[in-house]
Amino acid sequence: MRLRSEQGFGLIELLMAMVMLNIGILAIVAAFNSGIVTLNRASRSSTAAALADKIMESYRATTYGCIYQNTPPTDSTYTGDTAYSGTYGLSTGSTCSSAPLPASSSQTGADHKNYRVDTYVVWSCSTGSPSGTSSAPTCLTAGSGRPLKKVTVVVRDAAKLTARPYTRLASTFDASTG
DSSP states (O other), X not given: OOOOXXXXXXXXXXXXXXXXXXXXXXXXXXXXXXXXXXXXXXXXHHHHHHHHHHHHHHHHTSOGGGOOOOOOOOSHHHHTSTTOOSSBOXXXXXXXXXXXXXXXXXXXXXXXXXXXXXXXXXXXXXSSEEOXXXXXXXXXXXXXXXXXXXXXXXXXXXXXXXXXXXXXXXXXXXXXXX
């Protein structure tokens, strides 16, 4: 005696198998998409780091007295950065053979994409805090802290200025090292 007919049961199984297969394929596609986004971000970050290093090497090749910044831009992207200070490093009166590097520029990376490179030159002290001036500061410490120039290079996507920066590179320069 047959308990029940099994007609149509194969169709339901097939339908369930196809749904499960689709879920698996969609998960794999999502993983590939996430990987592509991550690789793209890593590629742009690497190119941005190379651009920042190139700018910083230009400052390292410059004598201490010639590390200064012309008047920086006043747009909200530049002034809204954490490296921005109203007391940017001006020339200390040294005779410099070249003009200062621009405070903000648009550059094309090796990947042929556009980047905005912002450079901040501010006074700092080897110990303690500087007084708020745009010329060589008096370092406010119990000891004898020396004035330093802190250069920060920030590289952003030129098309998405409000997005977080790709890279930030900072270095300090001391008068005693040239």
